[in-house]
Amino acid sequence: MRKSISSLKLPHYKSTAACAAVRMPIPKEVLLPLNMHSGQAAEPVVQPGDHVYVGQLIAREEGRNSAPVHASVSGTVKAIEPYAVGRKTTAIRIESDGKMEKYPELSIPQPTNLDEFLQCVRQSGVVGLGGAAFPVWAKLAAAQKSHISTVLINGAECEPFITSDHRTMLECGDLIEKGIELLKQFMGSEEYILGIEKNKPDAIEQLTERFKDDPAVKVMPLSSVYPQGAKQVLLYNATGKVVGPGQRLASLGVIIINVTSLVKVAEYFATGMPLVERIVTVDGSAVKEPKNLIVPIGASVRDLVEACGGLKEEPGKILFGGPMMGKTVDTLDASILKATNAVVIMNRRDAERTAPSACIHCGRCVAVCPLGLNPTAFARAMELEDEDKRAAILQKEQVSLCMECGCCSYVCPAHRPLAENNSAARRFIRSWESAKKEGGK
Ligand code: SF4
Ligand code: SF4
Numbered sequence: 154m155r156k157s158i159s160s161l162k163l164p165h166y167k168s169t170a171a172c173a174a175v176r177m178p179i180p181k182e183v184l185l186p187l188n189m190h191s192g193q194a195a196e197p198v199v200q201p202g203d204h205v206y207v208g209q210l211i212a213r214e215e216g217r218n219s220a221p222v223h224a225s226v227s228g229t230v231k232a233i234e235p236y237a238v239g240r241k242t243t244a245i246r247i248e249s250d251g252k253m254e255k256y257p258e259l260s261i262p263q264p265t266n267l268d269e270f271l272q273c274v275r276q277s278g279v280v281g282l283g284g285a286a287f288p289v290w291a292k293l294a295a296a297q298k299s300h301i302s303t304v305l306i307n308g309a310e311c312e313p314f315i316t317s318d319h320r321t322m323l324e325c326g327d328l329i330e331k332g333i334e335l336l337k338q339f340m341g342s343e344e345y346i347l348g349i350e351k352n353k354p355d356a357i358e359q360l361t362e363r364f365k366d367d368p369a370v371k372v373m374p375l376s377s378v379y380p381q382g383a384k385q386v387l388l389y390n391a392t393g394k395v396v397g398p399g400q401r402l403a404s405l406g407v408i409i410i411n412v413t414s415l416v417k418v419a420e421y422f423a424t425g426m427p428l429v430e431r432i433v434t435v436d437g438s439a440v441k442e443p444k445n446l447i448v449p450i451g452a453s454v455r456d457l458v459e460a461c462g463g464l465k466e467e468p469g470k471i472l473f474g475g476p477m478m479g480k481t482v483d484t485l486d487a488s489i490l491k492a493t494n495a496v497v498i499m500n501r502r503d504a505e506r507t508a509p510s511a512c513i514h515c516g517r518c519v520a521v522c523p524l525g526l527n528p529t530a531f532a533r534a535m536e537l538e539d540e541d542k543r544a545a546i547l548q549k550e551q552v553s554l555c556m557e558c559g560c561c562s563y564v565c566p567a568h569r570p571l572a573e574n575n576s577a578a579r580r581f582i583r584s585w586e587s588a589k590k591e592g593g594k
Contacts, residue, residue, distance in 0.1 A: 158386050158523050160378035161560050163477070165352060166313040166436070174320050174432045174445040177460040179249055183225050183451030185211065188242040189491040190280045191287045192218025197245060203230045206256035208426050211245050214275065220288040220491075221278045225429040225449035227254040238487045239480065247451070259425040267297060270339040277421035278428040278491070283307060283318070283382065283411035284474060286492040289418060292410070295403060297340060302406040304342045305391055306333075306415055308349040308356065309375055309382035312475025315495040317432040318412050320445045322349065322356040325416045326363050332419035333370060345370045347412070348391045352377040379477065380558040384409055386523050398551055413494070433457065434495040437472075438503045441465045448489050454496055455485040469504025472497040477559040507568045518561035518571055524554050528561040528571040531578045544585045552578045 188194040195212035205211060205224040212222040226249040236244035262273040275290035306329075310318040322329065333345050347364075349357050351374045364370040373391055375381055381390065384402070387409060388394055394405050402408060417428050429450055436443040441462035448457060454471060458464055472479035473493045489496070518528045527550055534546035555575045562572040 158389050159521050159525075159560070160376075160380065160386065160523060161521065161563060162377075163311075163313055163379045163563075165377070167316050167319070167352070169314075169316045169434050169436055169443050169445050170319055170353075172316070172320070172443070172445045174317075174324060174447050176447040177449075177452070177457065179226065179251055179253060180449060180452045180456045182228075182231065182246060182248045183449055184236065184244045184246045184453070184488045185222055185225065185451035186236045186238075186242050186244040186488055186490065187212050187222055188240055189222065189286060189450070190218065190220040191285065192216060192220075192291075194242050195219055195222045197233050197243070199230050199233075199245065201230050201232055204228070205230060205247060206254050208259050208429055209256040210427075211247075214288075218288055218291050220280050220290075221276065221427070223278055223427045223429050224256075225451050226250075227252050236488070238482055238484060244451075244488065255426070261425045262422055264339070267339050270335070271297075273422065274418055276427065277418055279414055279417045279421065280428075280491050281411055282413040282417065282431065282492055282494065283310075284478065284492050284494065285411075286490075289410065289414050292408060293340065295401075296408045299401075299403040300406060301340060301342045301403060301408050303344045303346060303392060303408075304333075304336055304340070305387060305407055305409045306345060306347045306412050307382055307387055307409055308347055308353070308412040309387055310353075310494075311350065311377070311379045311381040311383075312477050312479070312495075314436045314497050315434050315475050317434045317445060317494045319353050319356055320432055321413045321416055322353070323359060326359060328416040328419040328423065329360065329412065330363060331423060332415035335419060335422055336415075337369065343369060346391050347372045348375050348381075348387055349373070350375050350377040350381055380523060380556070380560065383523065383556050383558055385556070398554055428491060431489075431491065431493075433489060433493055435461045435498075436495065437498040437500075439464045439466045439468045439498040439500040450491055451488050453485065454482070454487050454489070454498075457489065457496055458485065458498070464498065466500040468498045469501035470499045472499070477563070478557060509568045509570060512567055512569060515566060517564045517566065518569075521560045521564045523558065523560065524556070526551060526555055528555075528575055531555070532569070532571065532574050535574055535578050535581070540581075540585060544582060547578055547582045552582055555579060 193216035228250040264270040559572040
């Protein structure tokens with residue numbers, strides 16, 4: 154990887170930055186998919202007809218990198234059914250009784266050592282809430298095998314529209330402090346860097362004041378560029394370190410944790426309530442009243458839209474996340490997942506894409522890539538019929554490093570669909586490599 158990191162200046166469109174998070178009305182029902190994390194889906198432990206309370210375990214983690222799922226409303230389990238938005242899975246449908254009664258057996262965790270702490274983090278159900286959805290307990294468990302000297306807390310919310318981490322930083326300073334105290338106590342790291350972009354001066358100011366007497370915590374203002382929040386970019390800009398291909402961050406003595414993930418872990422240790430709700434930014438040209446909402450996990454996009462006064466125009470595109478890296482969902486019935494930091498709904502005009510024309514070999518896509526990759530080489534490889542030749546080129550060009558940030562597509566004057574192609578190339582190489590591994594057994 155190059156040692157200077159390319160980036161983009163994007164329009165921010167952060168119209169909800171000053172909108173304090175407000176609790177949305179209790180939804181009539183929630184539908185909780187069991188694969189809201191990067192590993193194997195969780196396994197249901199309830200049945201239709203069961204009464205459940207807020208915070209009650211409804212599906213236990215199963216296998217590596219899995220995470221438990223908890224009821225986000227009190228009420229009755231109506232069904233355990235297939236869910237087909239995004240990766241196919243099973244989901245638990247709960248009809249709300251409108252009471253939001255907390256599970257009476259919730260208790261405040263009292264770990265006395267690292268193993269017990271990790272076990273509690275595991276029970277909290279918290280995953281990477283900036284989008285990656287990797288279970289936090291698994292990240293901490295893997296990291297503690299090396300000495301982690303630096304914890305990098307990611308407050309760089311670089312995508313247009315999204316302000317949920319920003320609001321969390323403004324509204325949950327106590328929990329950020331508690332989260333850092335927990336990591337100090339159990340992980341023993343020496344340095345805590347809160348990386349925040351300069352377009353959030355209020356958060357920088359508040360957190361600098363809060364930690365002014367703690368030499369272990371440094372609030373670091375960062376340039377407001379995209380993709381400042383990407384692991385490799387944040388690492389370099391905050392510490393000067395570079396993670397090489399295939400290298401684990403922990404081997405550099407660093408872990409990165411999203412600021413909202415840290416807050417949710419701290420909330421579990423403060424209250425005993427696992428991850429059942431989060432702040433979601435609802436914005437975009439089709440939304441009447443953009444807001445930051447406190448949302449029970451599993452509420453539908455439709456419920457969020459109603460809480461924002463409805464739509465003012467026909468939706469052209471619904472995104473979970475921002476316009477650069479967000480995932481398109483095709484229905485207002487989609488459920489809010491643990492890692493859904495924003496729902497951006499564009500009108501038809503904004504969703505329209507300019508038709509691509511032939512590549513003019515200008516090299517802008519290569520020059521802008523923060524990782525120094527060559528998306529035109531990926532595109533040429535994907536045109537090859539011979540899958541082994543295609544795979545050889547993609548491996549040589551290190552397609553697996555691509556973080557699908559979309560910078561290459563954004564700058565392409567020919568409007569080539571480079572990001573989609575990169576994504577297809579990454580899917581291809583994953584299945585080609587696993588087929589080779591299976592064949593070699
Ligand atoms: S999407 Fe991949 S290839 Fe394109 S700029 Fe981002 S990291 Fe580079
Ligand atoms: S930016 Fe677009 S036109 Fe320029 S080299 Fe890349 S793909 Fe071709």
